[in-house]
Amino acid sequence: MSNFGRPDFTSPPGFSGNIAIAGIGAVSPAGWGVPALSQALVENQVWPTSELTRPGWTTSLAVRPVPGLEKRPPHLAHARLRRTSSVSQFAVAAALEALGSMADEVRAEKLRLGVVLCVMSGCVNYSRRFYDEVLREPATASPLVFPETVFNAPASHLAALLGTRAINYTLVGDPGTFLQGVALGTGWLLQNEVDACVVVGAEEIDWLTADAYQIFNRAVVLSEGAGAVCLRRAQIGAHEVTLKAITSSHNYSRGLGPREACRRMRDELLKSGRADILCDGTQGEERLDRPELIAWKGWQGERLSPKNLMGEGLAAASAWQCVAAIEALIRRGYGSAYVSVVGCNQQAIGAHFARENAE
Numbered sequence: 604m605s606n607f608g609r610p611d612f613t614s615p616p617g618f619s620g621n622i623a624i625a626g627i628g629a630v631s632p633a634g635w636g637v638p639a640l641s642q643a644l645v646e647n648q649v650w651p652t653s654e655l656t657r658p659g660w661t662t663s664l665a666v667r668p669v670p671g672l673e674k675r676p677p678h679l680a681h682a683r684l685r686r687t688s689s690v691s692q693f694a695v696a697a698a699l700e701a702l703g704s705m706a707d708e709v710r711a712e713k714l715r716l717g718v719v720l721c722v723m724s725g726c727v728n729y730s731r732r733f734y735d736e737v738l739r740e741p742a743t744a745s746p747l748v749f750p751e752t753v754f755n756a757p758a759s760h761l762a763a764l765l766g767t768r769a770i771n772y773t774l775v776g777d778p779g780t781f782l783q784g785v786a787l788g789t790g791w792l793l794q795n796e797v798d799a800c801v802v803v804g805a806e807e808i809d810w811l812t813a814d815a816y817q818i819f820n821r822a823v824v825l826s827e828g829a830g831a832v833c834l835r836r837a838q839i840g841a842h843e844v845t846l847k848a849i850t851s852s853h854n855y856s857r858g859l860g861p862r863e864a865c866r867r868m869r870d871e872l873l874k875s876g877r878a879d880i881l882c883d884g885t886q887g888e889e890r891l892d893r894p895e896l897i898a899w900k901g902w903q904g905e906r907l908s909p910k911n912l913m914g915e916g917l918a919a920a921s922a923w924q925c926v927a928a929i930e931a932l933i934r935r936g937y938g939s940a941y942v943s944v945v946g947c948n949q950q951a952i953g954a955h956f957a958r959e960n961a962e
Contacts, residue, residue, distance in 0.1 A: 623837035628700030667826035693829035694805035717797035720758035777946030804922030805829035826914030830922025848875035864951035
């Protein structure tokens with residue numbers, strides 16, 4: 604990641620306290636909404652897996668899907684959302700929860716809302732369906748499916764639902780891309796491009812991605828859902844959670860592997876100030892977890908590991924990490940929290956959140 608969109612937290616005049624967390628949202632295997640995710644983390648409950656069939660195979664794949672909705676929410680009646688893929692429904696639900704009443708201000712054109720959507724696999728369900736139709740019979744493949752195959756479909760649907768015409772980006776990358784999105788939204792706020800920015804990480808399960816992941820590590824259980832963080836400029840003296848720091852993006856290369864990248868990210872976080880709780884990306888798989896386990900071996904504070912309970916949600920999982928860290932500051936009395944993200948193939952990057960004026 605270049606320095607574009609990433610504020611410098613170390614050089615004067617400093618950054619701490621300028622950007623506040625206006626709201627958070629989540630959709631996860633635990634259910635729809637932040638309370639469901641938070642309760643699962645408090646109970647330290649490893650979510651059960653479901654079996655996903657794959658064509659041509661007698662064995663199925665273990666995954667952790669989002670449960671179905673008991674009642675269809677009104678926003679899904681919007682014309683843009685009637686036939687959308689699951690990833691768009693997850694992204695919109697998490698974003699609306701994070702926005703809360705601010706959504707009405709956006710619709711009334713009283714608030715300029717930026718949107719950053721972060722994905723790794725993206726709209727894989729409709730992509731698989733479209734190309735399946737093309738391979739079977741090109742003449743009858745539905746053109747109505749194609750718009751849902753592009754990476755920026757969920758961000759487009761969210762903007763249409765809210766009626767916002769402000770800046771709207773989709774970032775594609777590994778799980779660390781969510782924190783790049785937070786940094787980008789922060790840059791927009793500092794440059795007065797927007798009044799608020801909602802950053803969403805979202806993914807959906809399909810047998811193609813679940814099967815593909817088995818090639819690299821059979822112990823990984825893929826999951827789906829979304830997480831969202833709404834940013835705005837902080838109010839002076841307010842008792843609120845702020846973004847204290849985002850580290851550099853330590854990209855993997857021939858000379859910089861995940862272990863060293865994670866160590867450098869950790870060192871940057873430690874220099875940004877102390878924290879009471881660490882929200883890491885470990886998932887109970889020793890080979891994948893090794894860089895973080897080594898880097899944070901001496902950590903003495905509290906620890907949260909959402910992926911260990913919810914599964915590998917890719918961009919959604921790193922969003923859950925941020926949501927879990929912020930929720931811990933809001934509801935559980937912690938003063939500050941680190942988020943450690945070690946991406947599967949691209950980068951190590953971290954964030955530091957703090958509760959201002961904490962007693």
